[in-house]
Amino acid sequence: MAGSSSWVEMPGSKRSLIELLEETGRVAVLYHWDSDGISSATIIVDFLKSNGLEYSLHVPRIGYYSYDGLPIDEIKHSKADALIILDYALKQHVLDKLEDNLGIPIIVVDHHHNRLRERSTYFNPVAIDPTRRYPSTTWVLKELLELPLNLPIIIGAAGDCMEKIVRLPQWEDIKNYLAEKNLDWNTIIKASELLDSNYKIGSRRAVVRAVEKLLSYDDSLEMVLGDEEWNKYRLIVEEELDRLLSSEPAKIVGNVLVYNFKSKYHLASMVTRRLSLLHEDKVVVVVFENEVEELCQIYVRSWIHNLISLIDMLVEEGYNAGGKRSVAALIVECDKIEDALSSVVRLLSEIT
């Protein structure tokens, strides 16, 4: 694999992922609840099964990116020899605490903006070189496991990039794959939205089931699109999304549109994405309260500005923030949401 060996051999990842997995008897797989996370877990499970290795599947508390959201007891009970974390960007100090508590090695595969980790095996080409663009964690896995393009890989990329995939260098390969299989990108996006509906409805069990189902569908897009459970959830969340999208911004500050939403579903990411597509020349800020989880989040999206510096500044100010070039996300205690929003708007005025 000449193309990717330069970053595979970086500090913290001296051995290849294939070698590491092959020598681990039982692997606990912890993955992000979205379609890239589900697809990444499916790729790993496929690899583990084909190599006669055992595994267990684990999903964090939906909406949480901190130590509190991790299913520690569940992972301990799995009696795994190693934990692999997919598409789920935890801060380095959280990974340290997790590794100490579990007492097993942690392997990370990710494409989110993060600091490079020396302590455990850390496969993240974007942490090595922030100028590199990776559409999805599935794409990182494609290179690490030396896989040809397949349905889970492109569903992961569709989930994270949607119609903006055409701006990425990987689009050329995807385009050829689609032409060869006589598929179109909008249908792949639809498949990714079906997978996402499992977390949007708020069901961690559905997110676990989704991996086994996607694997059993064996590259058949028709089977994915026809899944009854996912279609049922999708209808429910689309109806709720329509309700949210009908509202006006609560506030407009220069080119920043601020929206306020409350819902029992996990729609912060999706509503922000849809709004940013409606207002491509603006920065969209969404303050979102999940009434079931008492979870408050702020999402920021821009297609024009690189939000990496915003994320760094928010972290410096002590916020639990993360994301990518085009999206920043913060989790805030609900009674401190107004202060956090002021910080976001102030910092945005500095970078935009």
Ligand SMILES: [Mn+2]
């Ligand atoms: Mn991802």
